[in-house]
Amino acid sequence: MLLPIVGMAQSKLDSLQQLEEVVVTARSYQKDIVPAQQLSGTQLQRLSSHNVADALRYFSGVQIKDYGGVGGLKTVNIRSMGTNHVGVFYDGIELGNAQNGTVDLGRFSLDNMEAVTLYNGQKTSMLQPAKDFGSAGTIYLQSRTPKFEGDKKDNVKATFKTGSFGVVNPALLWEHKFNEKINTSLSAEYMYTTGKYHFTYRTQDGYDTTAVRQNGDVKALRIEAGIYGKVDKGYWKAKAYFYNSERGYPGAIVRNKFNHEDRQWDTNFFAQGSFKKDFTSWYTLLVNAKYAYDYLHYLADPNKDESLMYTNNHYYQHETYVSAANRFTIKPFWEVNLSADWQYNLLNADLRDFAYPRRHTGMVAAATALNFEQVKLQASVLGTFVHDNVTASAESASNKTEWTPAAIVSYKPFKIIDLNLRAFYKRIFRMPTLNDLYYTFVGNVDLDPEFTNQYNVGFTYTKEFGNTWLRYLEIQADVYYNEVENKIVATPTSNFFRWTMINLGKVEIRGIDVAAQTGWQFGKDVRLISRLNYTYQKAQDFTDPDDEFYGEQIPYIPWHSGSAALNLNWKTWEANYSFIYTGERYSSQANLPVNYQLAWYTSDFSVSKTQPFKSSELKITLEINNLLNQQYEVVSCYPMPGINFKFIAQYTF
Numbered sequence: 287m288l289l290p291i292v293g294m295a296q297s298k299l300d301s302l303q304q305l306e307e308v309v310v311t312a313r314s315y316q317k318d319i320v321p322a323q324q325l326s327g328t329q330l331q332r333l334s335s336h337n338v339a340d341a342l343r344y345f346s347g348v349q350i351k352d353y354g355g356v357g358g359l360k361t362v363n364i365r366s367m368g369t370n371h372v373g374v375f376y377d378g379i380e381l382g383n384a385q386n387g388t389v390d391l392g393r394f395s396l397d398n399m400e401a402v403t404l405y406n407g408q409k410t411s412m413l414q415p416a417k418d419f420g421s422a423g424t425i426y427l428q429s430r431t432p433k434f435e436g437d438k439k440d441n442v443k444a445t446f447k448t449g450s451f452g453v454v455n456p457a458l459l460w461e462h463k464f465n466e467k468i469n470t471s472l473s474a475e476y477m478y479t480t481g482k483y484h485f486t487y488r489t490q491d492g493y494d495t496t497a498v499r500q501n502g503d504v505k506a507l508r509i510e511a512g513i514y515g516k517v518d519k520g521y522w523k524a525k526a527y528f529y530n531s532e533r534g535y536p537g538a539i540v541r542n543k544f545n546h547e548d549r550q551w552d553t554n555f556f557a558q559g560s561f562k563k564d565f566t567s568w569y570t571l572l573v574n575a576k577y578a579y580d581y582l583h584y585l586a587d588p589n590k591d592e593s594l595m596y597t598n599n600h601y602y603q604h605e606t607y608v609s610a611a612n613r614f615t616i617k618p619f620w621e622v623n624l625s626a627d628w629q630y631n632l633l634n635a636d637l638r639d640f641a642y643p644r645r646h647t648g649m650v651a652a653a654t655a656l657n658f659e660q661v662k663l664q665a666s667v668l669g670t671f672v673h674d675n676v677t678a679s680a681e682s683a684s685n686k687t688e689w690t691p692a693a694i695v696s697y698k699p700f701k702i703i704d705l706n707l708r709a710f711y712k713r714i715f716r717m718p719t720l721n722d723l724y725y726t727f728v729g730n731v732d733l734d735p736e737f738t739n740q741y742n743v744g745f746t747y748t749k750e751f752g753n754t755w756l757r758y759l760e761i762q763a764d765v766y767y768n769e770v771e772n773k774i775v776a777t778p779t780s781n782f783f784r785w786t787m788i789n790l791g792k793v794e795i796r797g798i799d800v801a802a803q804t805g806w807q808f809g810k811d812v813r814l815i816s817r818l819n820y821t822y823q824k825a826q827d828f829t830d831p832d833d834e835f836y837g838e839q840i841p842y843i844p845w846h847s848g849s850a851a852l853n854l855n856w857k858t859w860e861a862n863y864s865f866i867y868t869g870e871r872y873s874s875q876a877n878l879p880v881n882y883q884l885a886w887y888t889s890d891f892s893v894s895k896t897q898p899f900k901s902s903e904l905k906i907t908l909e910i911n912n913l914l915n916q917q918y919e920v921v922s923c924y925p926m927p928g929i930n931f932k933f934i935a936q937y938t939f
Contacts, residue, residue: 319696326401339391346799346819352920360392364423366825373421384631387719401428415609416627416649432461432469449932452480485925501534520563529554538923547590551583578605604632641680641724664694704748742766768795797823820848838877844869860894873922886918902939
C-alpha cells in the first residue's frame with residue numbers, strides 16, 4: 287500500500303535583456319556569493335548523461351537515489367537534508383508535487399536543456415518570486431532559448447539515439463524567428479527501452495548469480511512548445527509542456543525474487559508564462575503564472591504476481607500558481623525586493639475514505655542587497671501561510687504560519703586577486719505533503735513542519751593565465767553544518783500492515799564540498815577541460831539518546847564521494863571521460879555489517895566527430911558507460927546496469 291507514495295545576482299544592467307537570463311559559460315557560477323555549481327551549454331552535453339538526475343551526479347554535496355536503472359524513479363538529496371527540501375525550478379517556475387513532494391528528475395531530458403544549476407541555500411538574485419526563497423537547496427533547469435545568427439530564421443536539430451537495453455530515442459527541435467521581437471520553439475522526444483540488462487546478484491558471501499533485470503521497460507513521449515517576446519527594457523515568454531509515459535517498476539531483488547509486474551502510467555502537463563520589465567531606472571516587475579495537471583495510475587495485479595496485494599489507484603493533481611516580484615533600486619549599491627505568491631493545490635484519488643484535500647499557500651518575501659566594491663551583503667525573510675480544506679467526513683490539519691530568515695555575506699580581500707570569502711545562514715521549513723497528512727490509513731493531520739538550519743562558510747578563487755598551457759584555474763570550497771528538526775518518518779502502528787506518519791527525529795550534518803575546474807590549451811587545436819568534485823559528510827541521527835544506534839550515520843549517506851570529468855577537443859574530434867565514486871555507507875540507521883553497502887564507482891567514455899556541411903553539421907557520438915562493468919547498487923537490492931553502449935547521431939541545420 288505504501289508503494290504508490292514512493293512511486294510518486296544578477297545586476298541591474300543584466301535584467302534589461304532577455305537572453306541574459308541564460309548563462310552560457312560554464313565558469314560564471316563561480317561569481318555567485320552562495321555555493322553554486324553549474325553545467326551549461328556544450329559542457330552539459332559532453333557528459334554521458336541523458337537526464338537531469340544523471341547530470342547532477344557531477345555536483346558535490348548531492349546524493350542521487352536511483353531505483354533501478356533506465357525505468358527507475360530518480361530523486362535528489364542535497365547535503366543530506368532530504369528530497370523534500372529540494373526545490374526544482376524549470377525556466378524560473380517551480381515544479382510541484384503536493385502529493386508526495388518529490389520530482390522524478392529522470393523524466394527531464396537534457397536534449398533541450400541549456401543549463402543545470404544547483405544553489406545551496408538560495409539564489410542571490412534580488413528579483414525573484416517568494417517561492418525561490420522557500421527551499422533549503424534549489425535546482426534551476428533552463429531550457430534552450432532560441433538564438434539566431436545573421437539573417438537565419440530557422441534552427442533545426444534532429445537527434446537519434448540507440449544502444450543497449452533496446453533504446454530507441456529520436457528527438458526533434460525546431461526554432462523559428464518571426465521577427466526581431468518574437469521567436470518560437472517546438473521540441474519533441476520519444477523514448478523506448480526494454481530496460482533489460484544483465485546483473486550479478488549479491489548474496490551474503492559475495493556475487494554468485496547472474497540474472498536479467500525485468501519489468502524495467504519505458505515508453506515516454508515529451509513535447510514542449512515555447513514563445514519568446516521582447517518589449518522595451520523587458521521580455522515575456524510562455525511555455526507548454528506535455529509528458530506521457532508507461533513504465534514497469536523493476537522492483538527490489540530480495541529472497542531470490544527477480545520478476546515484478548507492477549506498473550505505472552503518468553501524464554504531466556503544465557502551461558506557464560513570465561513577464562519582466564524595467565518600468566523605470568529604479569523599478570522592475572517580474573510576473574509569473576502557471577497551471578499544472580498531473581495524473582498517476584498505479585497497478586499491482588496478484589494475477590500476474592502472487593506476491594502483490596491488488597492495488598489499482600488513480601491520482602489527479604491540479605495546481606494553480608501566480609507570483610509578482612518587485613525590485614527597487616534605492617541607490618546604485620542598494621536593492622530591495624518585495625514579492626508575493628499564491629498557490630492552490632487539489633488532489634483527488636479513488637482510495638477508500640480519501641480526504642480529497644485542497645491546499646491554499648500564500649508566500650511573501652522581503653529581501654535587500656548591499657553591493658560594495660569588496661563586500662556584498664544580503665538578507666531576506668519569508669512568510670508562509672498554509673490553509674487546507676478536506677471533505678466533511680475528514681479532519682484537516684491546522685493552519686500554518688511560519689517566518690524564516692536568511693543572511694548572506696561575501697568579502698573580496700584583495701582588489702587584484704579574484705578570491706572571494708563567503709558565508710550564509712538560512713532557516714527554512716517544508717510543509718508535510720498531502721500524502722503525509724491525508725493518505726488513507728497512513729496520514730497524520732497532527733504533523734508539524736520539518737525545519738532546517740544551515741550554516742556555511744567557504745571561498746572561491748579564480749586565476750586566469752596568459753600564454754601558458756594552463757589557461758585558467760577555479761576552486762571553490764565550503765564547510766557546512768545543517769540541522770533537520772521534526773523529521774517526518776513513516777512508522778508502523780499496532781497493526782503491522784498499517785503505518786502512519788510521525789514527527790520523529792533530529793539529524794545533524796557536517797560536511798565539506800570542494801570543486802575545481804581547469805582549462806588547458808596545447809597549440810592551436812588541442813583544448814582540455816577538467817572538473818573535479820569531492821564531498822565529505824558526517825550525517826548523524828540524534829533522535830533518541832536511549833537508542834542503541836544514537837549518533838550513527840543516516841541511511842545511504844556516504845562519508846566520501848566525488849566525481850571527475852575530462853573533455854579533450856582536437857579540431858573536429860572530441861573525447862570525454864567521466865568518473866563517479868560513492869563511498870561506503872549503510873542502508874539503515876543501524877550501522878551494522880548486515881546493512882553495510884559497498885563503495886561503488888563508474889567510468890564513462892565517449893568519442894565524437896563533427897562534420898560540417900556548409901550551413902549544417904552532423905555529429906556522431908559513441909558512448910561506453912560503466913566502462914569497467916562495475917556491479918553496484920545505488921539503493922540496496924536495486925542493481926544497476928553493467929557496461930552498456932549508446933550511439934548518437936545529431937544533425938543540425
